Structure formats: structure tokens, C-alpha cells
Amino acid sequence: MSPTGLFALSKCLAVLCITLSQPVLGASKQPNILFILADDYGYHDVGYHGSAIRTPNIDRLAFEGVRLENYYVQPICTPTRSQLLSGRYQIHTGLQHSIIWAAQPNALPKELPTLADKLREEGYANHIVGKWHLGFYKEEYVPTNRGFDSFYGYLTGSEFYYNKTYCLAQINRSDVCGLDFRENDRSINESEYSTHLYAERTKQLVADHTSAHPDQPLFLYLALQSVHGPLEVPAQYRTPYKHIKDENRQIYAGMVSCMDEAVKNVTDAFKKYGLWDNTILVFSTDNGGQVAEGGNNWPLRGWKGSLWDGGMRGVGFVHSTLLKQKGAVAHQLMHVSDWFPTLLNQAGGNASSVKLDGFDQWAAISDGAEGPRTEILHNIDPLNGKRGKRTEEVFDNTVRAALRMNKWKLLTGEPGNGSWVPPPERELPTKLDPSSKKQNIWLFDIEADPYEISNVAAENPEVVKTMLLKLAAYNATAVPPFYPPYDPRSYPENHGGVWGPWM
Numbered sequence: 001m002s003p004t005g006l007f008a009l010s011k012c013l014a015v016l017c018i019t020l021s022q023p024v025l026g027a028s029k030q031p032n033i034l035f036i037l038a039d040d041y042g043y044h045d046v047g048y049h050g051s052a053i054r055t056p057n058i059d060r061l062a063f064e065g066v067r068l069e070n071y072y073v074q075p076i077c078t079p080t081r082s083q084l085l086s087g088r089y090q091i092h093t094g095l096q097h098s099i100i101w102a103a104q105p106n107a108l109p110k111e112l113p114t115l116a117d118k119l120r121e122e123g124y125a126n127h128i129v130g131k132w133h134l135g136f137y138k139e140e141y142v143p144t145n146r147g148f149d150s151f152y153g154y155l156t157g158s159e160f161y162y163n164k165t166y167c168l169a170q171i172n173r174s175d176v177c178g179l180d181f182r183e184n185d186r187s188i189n190e191s192e193y194s195t196h197l198y199a200e201r202t203k204q205l206v207a208d209h210t211s212a213h214p215d216q217p218l219f220l221y222l223a224l225q226s227v228h229g230p231l232e233v234p235a236q237y238r239t240p241y242k243h244i245k246d247e248n249r250q251i252y253a254g255m256v257s258c259m260d261e262a263v264k265n266v267t268d269a270f271k272k273y274g275l276w277d278n279t280i281l282v283f284s285t286d287n288g289g290q291v292a293e294g295g296n297n298w299p300l301r302g303w304k305g306s307l308w309d310g311g312m313r314g315v316g317f318v319h320s321t322l323l324k325q326k327g328a329v330a331h332q333l334m335h336v337s338d339w340f341p342t343l344l345n346q347a348g349g350n351a352s353s354v355k356l357d358g359f360d361q362w363a364a365i366s367d368g369a370e371g372p373r374t375e376i377l378h379n380i381d382p383l384n385g386k387r388g389k390r391t392e393e394v395f396d397n398t399v400r401a402a403l404r405m406n407k408w409k410l411l412t413g414e415p416g417n418g419s420w421v422p423p424p425e426r427e428l429p430t431k432l433d434p435s436s437k438k439q440n441i442w443l444f445d446i447e448a449d450p451y452e453i454s455n456v457a458a459e460n461p462e463v464v465k466t467m468l469l470k471l472a473a474y475n476a477t478a479v480p481p482f483y484p485p486y487d488p489r490s491y492p493e494n495h496g497g498v499w500g501p502w503m
């Protein structure tokens with residue numbers, strides 16, 4: 001067995017796993033994976049989409065690589081992260097509704113292997129830096145028990161960037177607050193701005209990894225806090241945007257610039273330590289921009305949290321010297337659940353041996369081949385508030401759901417905030433769909449009308465019928481959504497002022 005294989009085996013034994021499924025052969029050829037996930041990063045907030053916010057480092061990497069311009073994520077944090085790490089739609093994980101709130105005893109089910117679990121079987125060292133947000137009520141759900149060798153970051157969905165405090169929302173008491181910052185399984189207290197801490201930690205991990213295990217492939221999942229609210233940034237990043245009158249947007253722009261600098265610092269470290277030429281960098285947002293906190297999804301319709309394209313059509317690109325085409329744009333339909341099989345197969349694994357909803361998109365990304373995906377189940381959420389009257393036999397169209405099939409997108413129920421928010425220098429499209437409060441079925445031709453202006457459901461009854469049947473077929477495979485009430489035992493006041501596993 002190669003030294004790398006031995007190392008992987010000893011590592012495996014250290015976490016009490018008994019068998020290493022495959023010996024690690026030719027490990028040095030396996031690509032390193034750097035997955036940078038931005039938080040709440042809007043469609044109009046990247047330089048290469050025409051934003052006034054400057055992102056020179058992200059733009060350069062994107063232009064050298066392959067920009068994904070028909071790429072979808074989920075409308076909010078936990079759903080996107082759950083699909084990234086499990087390769088499964090929410091109807092198959094029980095996470096159909098909302099996010100995992102800090103006090104809910106809920107998590108990505110343990111039966112599902114994570115991408116990190118599968119990469120570990122291929123001999124990878126896996127590290128997560130930043131946000132988890134996939135549940136932590138028991139120790140078995142924290143990142144170091146879900147395939148990651150180390151964790152440096154926070155378990156909940158949002159917190160203050162400096163003091164790392166998270167306060168539970170949607171509760172009668174406003175004082176359920178606690179520190180949420182961890183290094184592996186222990187709570188730490190660190191007051192520096194998180195973007196700098198995460199970039200520094202990533203650099204350190206790369207340095208340590210290359211000196212200790214030069215032949216072992218590396219999976220680094222950098223789940224940045226940037227650019228989710230609250231709006232906080234060191235003053236020097238905000239200064240260049242003093243001309244922006246909207247204060248939220250001004251701070252947000254500074255946060256984006258700081259993130260752009262972190263991307264440079266991290267990718268520079270991969271270069272400095274000789275990993276870059278054998279690395280796949282994926283940059284992705286986790287959902288659309290939160291307009292109330294400075295984000296902007298123009299020209300797409302809708303906000304973060306909605307099933308309109310503004311909530312889900314994401315900024316994303318791949319950079320790698322391993323790509324056959326460079327400086328290209330991929331128009332193939334792609335979804336966040338596709339990273340699991342795409343990256344696992346590139347790592348030498350066998351995605352066909354795992355039950356997945358994603359597709360291997362490597363040939364589409366790297367060679368410009370035809371994409372394997374013709375549809376996306378955006379979601380079916382039976383716990384969301386219902387809307388209108390049920391008029392469909394086959395599928396209850398008062399329920400929030402959305403399905404994409406080729407160029408068509410069908411929405412049912414209450415899709416979330418469908419406002420357009422153009423930047424000040426632009427104007428609203430002229431032909432707006434009034435979307436009456438009673439309406440609960442929409443059909444759009446996304447290729448002809450990417451802005452979801454003209455509802456063409458009435459003109460295309462056959463398409464609507466086909467898509468409702470398809471939704472019903474998906475619904476028949478769904479597990480019930482799990483959305484438990486808050487458990488007060490979780491509150492930080494019971495644990496020395498910190499958030500962490502409580503059961």
C-alpha cells in the first residue's frame with residue numbers, strides 16, 4: 001500500500017471506521033477540490049454580470065474558467081448546502097421546508113453519505129472552513145462526524161461577523177443568544193472579521209497539508225459567511241463605495257469586495273504551495289441575493305427565499321487547468337445537486353454506486369458536451385402557506401412547488417416575493433405580470449422569458465398538465481418533511497453561553 005493509502009487508513013481508523021473501501025492508487029493524480037460557497041450572493045452582485053461592485057479576482061478566475069450561466073441552486077441556505085453535500089433533492093431528505101433553525105433537533109439524515117464521506121473513501125483529506133448549517137443537535141451531526149477531518153467556523157445559519165454571536169429568531173424572547181464559533185469539537189472565541197479568519201485558516205490548512213501529506217488529495221470546502229447579513233465590514237472595504245446612496249448596498253458592496261480579496265488570498269495559497277495546477281475550483285452562491293440586506297438579482301425576478309429565478313439562478317463558475325475548454329460559458333442546465341457526482345467521479349470514485357438526484361456535469365463543463373440534465377425539481381414544500389383554491393386533480397396546486405422541464409418552468413402555490421428590484425440606473429420591465437394574490441399556477445418559457453414576466457399557462461394547457469403529472473410523480477417519491485419545534489434545552493444559557501450539540 002502506498003504511504004498515502006496507509007495515511008488514509010490510519011486516519012480512517014482514528015475515526016473508528018473499520019474498512020477503507022478502496023486502496024488509494026495513483027493518488028497524486030486525483031485533483032484537489034477547492035469549493036468556495038458564497039452566502040446570499042446575488043445575481044447582479046458580481047462584476048462579470050455587469051455589477052457596479054468590483055470583483056476583479058472573481059472575474060479573472062471566471063473568465064479563465066467556465067462560467068455557468070444556466071446554473072441553479074436552492075432559494076435558501078440549508079436546502080442548497082444539503083443538496084451540495086448529499087446530492088439529493090429535499091423531497092428525499094425531509095428538509096423541504098425552510099432552514100434548520102438553531103433550536104430545532106433536526107439535521108441532514110445520517111443515512112445519507114456526504115460528499116466528504118465519499119471523498120474520504122477515495123483517500124482525500126477533507127476540511128471545512130466557515131458555515132455548516134446542516135444541523136448539530138447531536139455530536140454525530142457536526143462536520144467532523146460527517147466526513148470532515150477538521151472544522152473551523154459556525155454551526156448555525158448566520159451570526160455577527162466580529163463577535164460570532166447568533167440570536168435565535170422567531171421567538172417570544174429576544175435574548176436567546178450565544179457564541180457560535182468552533183474549532184473541531186470545541187467552542188472558541190475570536191473577534192476578528194470572519195472573512196479574514198476564514199481566508200487565513202484556509203491558507204494555513206493548505207500549508208500544513210502540503211508539508212505533512214504532499215501526496216494526499218485535498219478537498220477544501222470554504223463556506224464563507226460573506227455576504228449574508230448582518231451588514232458588517234471593516235471600513236476600508238466600504239470606502240470605495242461611498243458614492244452609493246443606499247447605505248445597505250454600500251456596506252454590502254464592501255463585503256463583496258472583501259470576499260473577492262479572500263478568494264485571491266486563498267487561490268494564491270494554492271499556487272504558492274504547488275497545488276493549483278491539479279485543482280478544481282468551484283465558486284458558487286448558495287441562493288439569490290437578499291434584497292432587504294443589500295443584495296440584487298437584476299434582471300431576474302424575485303428575492304432570496306422565493307422560487308422565482310432571482311431566488312435560485314445562481315452565480316457560479318469552475319476554474320481548473322484540468323478543464324479542456326477555458327474562457328467559455330456553459331449554457332447547459334445545471335443544479336447544485338450535480339456537484340456530488342461531478343466531483344466524486346473526478347476524484348476517482350463511482351457516483352453510480354450512490355443513490356443521487358444529481359448528474360455528472362464534467363463533460364458539459366470541461367468539453368462543452370451536451371448536458372445530461374433536462375429537468376430540475378426546484379422543490380415541493382407542503383408546509384409552506386397554501387395559496388388559492390385547489391383546481392388541479394393530479395397535484396395540489398395550492399402547495400408551493402416549482403419544476404423546470406427543458407425550457408419550461410411551472411410554479412404552484414405561493415412562490416415567495418416576486419418583485420424585481422433593479423439597480424438605480426435601470427428601469428423595470430414594462431410588461432409586468434400582476435400576480436394576483438389568488439393566482440397559484442404559472443408557466444414560463446425561461447429561454448424566451450428568463451425574467452418570468454409573461455405567464456403562458458393558459459396558452460399551454462398540455463404543458464401544464466404534463467408538468468403537474470411530473471410533479472405528482474416526484475411527490476410520490478417524497479419522504480414527509482421534518483420540521484420539529486424548538487427545543488429550549490438547546491438555548492445557550494444552558495451551555496455556558498454557546499451554541500452546540502445538546503442531545
Ligand SMILES: *[C@@H]1O[C@H](CO)[C@@H](O)[C@H](O)[C@H]1NC(C)=O
Nearest residue numbers: 160161162163164165177230
Ligand atoms: C455583537 O455585535 C453586534 C453588532 O455590533 C451587537 O449588536 C451585539 O450586541 C454584539 N453581541 C455581543 C454578545 O457582543
Ligand SMILES: *[C@@H]1O[C@H](CO)[C@@H](O)[C@H](O)[C@H]1NC(C)=O
Nearest residue numbers: 169170171172173174485486
Ligand atoms: C408569546 O407570549 C405570549 C404572551 O406571553 C403568549 O400568549 C404566546 O403564546 C407566546 N407565543 C409563543 C409562540 O410562545
Ligand SMILES: *[C@@H]1O[C@H](CO)[C@@H](O)[C@H](O)[C@H]1NC(C)=O
Nearest residue numbers: 195196199200258261262265
Ligand atoms: C489578504 O491577504 C493580504 C496580505 O496578506 C491581507 O492584508 C488581507 O487582509 C487579506 N484579506 C483577506 C480578506 O483575508
Ligand SMILES: *[C@@H]1O[C@H](CO)[C@@H](O)[C@H](O)[C@H]1NC(C)=O
Nearest residue numbers: 348349350351352353354355
Ligand atoms: C459503478 O457502480 C455501479 C453500480 O454499483 C456498477 O454497476 C459499475 O460497474 C461501477 N463502475 C465501476 C467503474 O466500478
Ligand SMILES: *[C@@H]1O[C@H](CO)[C@@H](O)[C@H](O)[C@H]1NC(C)=O
Nearest residue numbers: 382394395396397399475476
Ligand atoms: C403528495 O402526496 C401526498 C401523499 O399521497 C398527498 O397527501 C399530497 O397531497 C400530495 N401533494 C400534492 C402537492 O399534491
Ligand SMILES: *[C@@H]1O[C@H](CO)[C@@H](O)[C@H](O)[C@H]1NC(C)=O
Nearest residue numbers: 291292303417418419420421
Ligand atoms: C417584496 O418586495 C418588495 C420590493 O420589491 C417589498 O416592498 C416588499 O416588502 C417585499 N415583500 C415581502 C413580503 O418581503
Ligand SMILES: *[C@@H]1O[C@H](CO)[C@@H](O)[C@H](O)[C@H]1NC(C)=O
Nearest residue numbers: 178179189190191496497498
Ligand atoms: C467571548 O469574548 C468576549 C470578548 O472578550 C466576551 O465578552 C464574551 O463573554 C466571550 N464569550 C464567551 C461565551 O466566552
